[in-house]
Amino acid sequence: MSAGWSVVIPYYNEASFLPQTLASITAQTKRPGQLILVDNASTDGSAEIARAFMAQHPDIITHFLTEPRPGQVNALEAGIAAVTTEFVAICDADTWYPPHHLALADAQFHRAGPRTVAVMSLGLAGDPHGLRALTRRWLYAHVVSRLLRYQCHTGGYGHAFRTAALKEAGGYTTEQWSFVLFDHELMHRIFSVGGARYHANLWCVSSDRRKDSASTRWSLIERVLYHATPFALKDWFFYSFLQQRFAARNLSGLNLRDERAWDNATPA
Secondary structure, three states: OEEEEEEEEEEOOOOOOHHHHHHHHHOOOOOOOEEEEEEOOOOOOHHHHHHHHHOOOOOOEEEEEEOOOOOHHHHHHHHHHOOOEEEEEEOOOOEEOOOOHHHHHHHHHHHHOOOEEEEEEEEEOOOOOOHHHHHHHHHHHHHHHHHOOOOOOOOHHHEEEEHHHHHHOOOOOOOOOOEOOHHHHHHHHHOOOOEEEEEEEEEEEEOHHHHHOHHHOOOHHHHHHHHHOOHHHHHHHHHHHHHHHHHHOOOEOHHHHHOOOOOOOOOO
8 A cells, every 4th residue: 555645535526626625625735646526327527627627637546436326325436446555535516625634634644643544624514614614624623623532523524544444344335334424433443443533734625515415414402312322332332233224214324315405505
């Protein structure tokens, strides 16, 4: 496995968002060694847009993959299988990443040492430098993530891993978890391998369509129990309690694909 970074971006019908996301990745001060774009059977020309955009950046080795199985987890599984670098950042096709994103994540890994296997970027909406965003960034980096150490505090759009640790934990797979909140379930497995680190200046800005995904989220009781359940009992929480409840409500991972608010959303 070579040194450096890979960036994996799965996408499905992201023609309106993908150019801005790719622009933010190609503007990174620390250039990724490889960019892996996984088309999850788009029908809106996203794949052609991705190829045309990256043709303008021949300095970045780009792999264009196609995953016909529907669902972001399947696309991520295909993308991770192609990673050959020490570190990998998972990015969403509707999210903007500031130029220091990879450089700061890389610095966090090297500063923390090998027991830190994940570095997390907090997802924001709106102005990332406003008072509300600054307060939230500081609280999660210095208070929440330390008090609730073995929990996930950001979505899959902001995860970066040591590749070997991600694969050791089992990576993304519907065989392990086929429901929404797969990022939280994955981080539960990651914590069996090592720890995670947050930084107040490590953030990204997502499109506003995420606020319309109420039907794909857990209930208040489920969220409270997630925070209250000790790590030693998290297997029970995910694979006995939460899995049964999600199955009863039909909260499969495909809900994320089916319920995106296209018409009301704008790029980050």
